[in-house]
Amino acid sequence: MTDPIADFLTRVRNAIMANHKVVEIPASNLKKEITKLLYDKGYVLNYKFVEDDKQGIIKIALKYDPKSKTSAIKTLKRVSTPGLRKYTGYKTIPRVLNGLGIAILSTSKGVMTDKEARKEQVGGEVLCFVY
Structure with a gap:
């Protein structure tokens, strides 16, 4: 794998x-x-x-919604791949669905969401988008 x-x-x-x-x-x-x-x-x-x-x-x-039986996760999207790594600085971290979703980053301070990385002012590898 x-x-x-x-x-x-x-x-x-x-x-x-x-x-x-x-x-x-x-x-x-x-x-x-x-x-x-x-x-x-x-x-x-x-x-x-x-x-x-x-x-x-x-x-x-x-996690599913009890009434409509839809999942809490609509989309899981891989961004950085072994063939093409995607790195970003903290000023250019992408916003997912204008802030409604999250981007998961691997930074020097550990794995964190895009909002936490902006607050800590660290960039890193963009692993995936979740919304």
Whole structure:
């Protein structure tokens, strides 16, 4: 696998399309940080890190609207790929849906959203857009 972040996003996207309640993803530290951000911003219902003999598993409970049965996540879009990295300074961090969505960045101060990166005045690699 050449792009584990794209695999993470694709597994979540496929689970949403199939209306699954829980999705299991192989763990890594970067994936754990992205999962925590998605939970903090209200895009997923809950998550759990399960340790096994190998690399571990992230179990994510997806969030759906009870009435319309639509997911809280409309779009997960990978921005920076292994073939073409996208870096940005803090002054030019992209706004997602004019501030309604979030951009997840990997910075020197850790993984954070676009709003947090602007506040901390740090740039970095734009990993994905979520809205």
